Amino acid sequence: xxxxxxxxxxxxxxxxxxxxxxxxxxxxxxxxxxxxxxxxxxxxxxxxxxxxxxxxxxxxxxxxxxxxxxxxxxxxxxxxxxxxxxxxxxxxxxxxxxxxxxxxxxxxxxxxxxxxxxxxxxxxxxxxxxxxxxxxxxxxxxxxxx
Amino acid sequence: xxxxxxxxxxxxxxxxxxxxxxxxxxxxxxxxxxxxxxxxxxxxxxxxxxxxxxxxxxxxxxxxxxxxxxxxxxxxxxxxxxxxxxxxxxxxxxxxxxxxxxxxxxxxxxxxxxxxxxxxxxxxxxxxxxxxxxxxxxxxxxxxxx
DNA sequence: GTAGATGCAAATCTTTTGCTCGCCC
DNA sequence: GGGCGAGCAAAAGATTTGCATCTAC
Numbered sequence: 413x414x415x416x417x418x419x420x421x422x423x424x425x426x427x428x429x430x431x432x433x434x435x436x437x438x439x440x441x442x443x444x445x446x447x448x449x450x451x452x453x454x455x456x457x458x459x460x461x462x463x464x465x466x467x468x469x470x471x472x473x474x475x476x477x478x479x480x481x482x483x484x485x486x487x488x489x490x491x492x493x494x495x496x497x498x499x500x501x502x503x504x505x506x507x508x509x510x511x512x513x514x515x516x517x518x519x520x521x522x523x524x525x526x527x528x529x530x531x532x533x534x535x536x537x538x539x540x541x542x543x544x545x546x547x548x549x550x551x552x553x554x555x556x557x558x
Numbered sequence: 559x560x561x562x563x564x565x566x567x568x569x570x571x572x573x574x575x576x577x578x579x580x581x582x583x584x585x586x587x588x589x590x591x592x593x594x595x596x597x598x599x600x601x602x603x604x605x606x607x608x609x610x611x612x613x614x615x616x617x618x619x620x621x622x623x624x625x626x627x628x629x630x631x632x633x634x635x636x637x638x639x640x641x642x643x644x645x646x647x648x649x650x651x652x653x654x655x656x657x658x659x660x661x662x663x664x665x666x667x668x669x670x671x672x673x674x675x676x677x678x679x680x681x682x683x684x685x686x687x688x689x690x691x692x693x694x695x696x697x698x699x700x701x702x703x704x
Numbered sequence: 705g706t707a708g709a710t711g712c713a714a715a716t717c718t719t720t721t722g723c724t725c726g727c728c729c
Numbered sequence: 730g731g732g733c734g735a736g737c738a739a740a741a742g743a744t745t746t747g748c749a750t751c752t753a754c
Contacts, residue, residue, distance in 0.1 A: 465712085
């Protein structure tokens with residue numbers, strides 16, 4: 413898994429350094445969509461010498477290479493996750509927890525909407541903000557619940 | 559249209575001032591989803607004395623009252639628009655232009671996804687990033703093209 | 705060896721806040 | 730009249746940048 417990402421990096425012509433691979437490792441072990449500062453604090457636990465600007469530079473670099481994805485909760489900071497099988501987010505309005513889901517029907521609809529407007533989908537950002545309602549019989553492919 | 563928004567404000571117990579109504583007017587006349595600074599620059603053209611903090615305070619106030627909506631392009635600043643009939647955004651990857659659309663099927667899918675995960679949809683954020691592909695026969699309700 | 709990466713400090717940019725004065729209801 | 734809003738200046742928080750040094754290839 414980590415080797416896979418490292419390969420993606422070298423394929424993208426990204427020079428691999430101790431800091432960068434530590435940042436990748438940190439992201440892979442984080443299942444909570446950390447912001448840059450949180451990535452930094454986790455990384456610095458293992459390598460005292462790593463710095464926040466390096467984290468920012470690496471995250472931007474990785475994002476540009478399509479290796480990680482920037483996501484946007486409305487909290488004023490960018491959050492990051494490795495690009496995995498494409499999924500979207502449902503955010504619990506009461507506690508902020510992020511649930512991931514995957515739904516083919518949804519993607520088809522997006523494609524057809526874009527097509528109707530003369531466009532082809534390159535990417536999409538979808539966040540549902542929801543509130544628990546008791547019943548819960550998950551039929552869509554729910555990847556993870558944090 | 560503007561009267562309508564002003565009424566929404568007073569209904570929400572928002573005290574109306576010259577600055578606030580100027581900000582509302584500015585938003586209504588902007589069809590490009592301006593960020594706070596752009597709202598400020600447009601407003602200051604008409605009232606030299608208005609200040610940026612006032613714009614921020616007003617925008618936050620309006621957002622809290624459900625009168626305007628904050629939207630999040632991945633550019634690090636919050637952008638705003640009056641709450642109109644619910645719609646979503648398609649962003650042209652090449653020139654950044656924002657197209658708005660409305661699609662009932664999409665909403666139904668979101669509802670059912672949330673329901674399957676035990677949630678009820680409170681709100682959603684959807685952005686499609688797309689690239690023109692020549693053909694363009696818009697069947698979905700496209701509200702505006704900027 | 706050299707282009708590119710890092711750390712540090714400081715700048716930049718967006719957004720928020722403290723405070724005093726002024727205005728809406 | 731009194732509380733809430735506005736402007737100003739400054740703080741706070743997130744992110745970026747300049748520069749000297751170090752390192753991967």
